[in-house]
Amino acid sequence: MQRLFCLFRLFRLKIVPICLAFVLTIGGFLGSTFPAIANDRLPETMVASLFSFSGDRPRNLGVKNGALATCPASPNCVSSQSGDGEHQIAPLTYQGTPAEAIGQLKEIIEASENAKIITAEHNYIYAEFTSKLMGFVDDVEFYLDPEAATIQVRSASRLGESDLGVNRKRIEAIRSKFNP
Numbered sequence: 001m002q003r004l005f006c007l008f009r010l011f012r013l014k015i016v017p018i019c020l021a022f023v024l025t026i027g028g029f030l031g032s033t034f035p036a037i038a039n040d041r042l043p044e045t046m047v048a049s050l051f052s053f054s055g056d057r058p059r060n061l062g063v064k065n066g067a068l069a070t071c072p073a074s075p076n077c078v079s080s081q082s083g084d085g086e087h088q089i090a091p092l093t094y095q096g097t098p099a100e101a102i103g104q105l106k107e108i109i110e111a112s113e114n115a116k117i118i119t120a121e122h123n124y125i126y127a128e129f130t131s132k133l134m135g136f137v138d139d140v141e142f143y144l145d146p147e148a149a150t151i152q153v154r155s156a157s158r159l160g161e162s163d164l165g166v167n168r169k170r171i172e173a174i175r176s177k178f179n180p
Contacts, residue, residue, distance in 0.1 A: 054137045058139055067143075067152075068143055071154070075087075075161070075162055079153065079155075080152045091153060092153060102120075102151075105151065108177045114131070115128070116128050123146070126142075131166075138155055138166070139158060140154070140155045140156075140167075155170055
């Protein structure tokens with residue numbers, strides 16, 4: 001009997017936050033508002049924190065010998081420096097000075113939803129983009145090559161096999177704002 005009571009207490013402690021997250025999430029999807037969170041995005045945040053699919057930050061980020069890291073074999077990565085068609089995406093091109101280009105790119109990223117710039121240098125930007133619902137994190141890098149007047153790009157999911165084209169769409173969306 002005591003063992004059953006302990007199991008019940010453990011179950012009760014775990015089920016309450018899960019039920020609360022579920023109710024708030026469903027309420028958010030159905031459009032109802034709760035007075036305390038009417039102007040907040042709590043349901044999505046709560047679900048993301050419950051399931052937290054952020055993964056660990058890769059150790060191969062950055063520019064080495066004028067190149068960003070290669071894409072893994074999985075299809076959830078795109079890179080302008082990739083040699084294969086599955087991962088290949090065109091680099092960004094720019095007019096004006098390198099400083100203007102990197103400044104414009106920073107503004108675009110800062111205005112992007114769920115984006116956080118981690119590193120910003122005169123020729124390199126590293127940002128993390130987090131999905132709303134499940135909290136998946138994608139690592140996005142930009143390397144400005146002033147001699148070629150291009151910005152090399154790499155966008156890769158930390159976890160999973162497929163990204164359903166999210167990384168490619170993100171880079172193309174940034175390109176459309178960068179070169180309107």
